[in-house]
Amino acid sequence: MRLLSVALTFTKVAVQQQLAYRGEFLGAFINAFAVDTLNAAVSVAVIYAHTDSLRGWSAGELLVVVGLFNVVLGVMGTVMFPSLSRTTEDVYEGTFDYVLMKPVPSLFFASTHYVQVGRFVNSIVGVVLCAFGLFILEAGALTWRVALFPLMLASALAIFYAFVVAMTTLVFWAVRLEGIESMFNVFFRTSRYPVDIYPKWIKGFLTYLFPVAFVSTVPTETLVGRDSGWLIAVGPVIATIAVYGATRFWRLGLRRYSSASS
């Protein structure tokens, strides 16, 4: 409860700071809202102008996939990336000492203390796209699987939170970590489309090794009532292992930290 109120305070401060730059905020807002939505709509429209099904996925289903990709991208861009990338700078500059001195768990502070408000627009766009997709699907055929949707979405967020934490932890060895977010994003963008469109070995890679399948493909399947087989069970398992592993790795990294000259 106390941690929650601390996180809320971080968010409040960030909102106040960032609304001060109104031009920038507006630019980001217009970009994410109008242009991203338009982008997604155009790409889906273009594809389905030439076919009725993309490896078995209809236009409505694809919109839900693109929507969920944006939802997760928004959450990661708002909270996880800004905080953790500041943490890598802290370690480089030695100011990480102050993080360790705070009366909250270091990983909690490192992953929540800086919020980039503007990026949340991505999530809003995502929700709009999902709603539009479900509207096209005339989601009358909701099945019991829908109940699993929140669990699937939570798993996706947990898996990628763990990924980002693990990558950030590398800073304790590498000292300087630049461009990690870009590297991550390159692969993360593959979840804009269902993993079914990729060749088998890439699909395998995106399901088990860099599991973007759980960002959009599997949650969409639960939402629209497609059968994703045993992957439904795999998601939460991977999520649990990943988060556990990442926190252990973080602690291991902390032991390497040698203050200002690390």
Place this chain on the structure above:
Amino acid sequence: MSLAARTFSGAISLTKANIAQALHYRLVLVIYALRQIVNPLLYMAVWWAVAGDGEVGGFQRGDVVMYYIVFMIVSHATWAVGYHQWWPLIRLGRLSPHLMRPINPIWVSASGDLASKLTAAAMVSPIWLAMYFIIRPEFPFDWGNAVLFVPALLLAAALAFIVGTCMGLASFWVANTWPFYSIWHNIAFSIGGQVAPIALLPGEIQTIAIGLPFRYTIGFPIEVFIGHLQRDELILGFALQAVWIAVGLTLMTLLWRSGIKRYQAVGV
């Protein structure tokens, strides 16, 4: 030596210096190379799936594959390196020493652009070849189109550089120009030839895409290479490419001249 010759030899020396500099950031190059492959592969996969064993809008499977392989080359040549240099120059006042030099900083930026692309090409061109030899697309190669591809590519690179520079020069007025440039990129993504070849865009959108500048920084050179364009489409394409470059150059000159008047040595 005439002014032009001196400017030119100055630009060559700067390019050499910049090549040395660009080699410092190897990790950046790796990330760049990855992004260069993954994005086009994504849309290659989409259109491969749509085309199936047949064709989509006149594109055989081989055409689709070739389109996105050539896309990698074009997007490398039109990658806006120079844009990022302007913010610190203008906002932090680092432009001042450049103004003392007998060469316009836009030339410095252009040489840096060229140097980065040449060095990075050494890294990414094996990837292009590997892509071609792994997938082995069935594609009727045509020397005529390959020759026309060269000017289309160079003009696209020039236009992309001009756009990037204009966006960068906007730093004279705006604290953060990235949101605006990113709007440009996002539109170019939709109707510039990444999501789909322009020929596959539905009716109205296709007409708009042909008129606007985005296609001339990405899609047009690829279309020239693939060779689906008719004679008059080719002429119209090159003409519009030239028109947009002229518009861009005018705008760039205007921005530079009025921006430099606003500049106050310690930044803006």
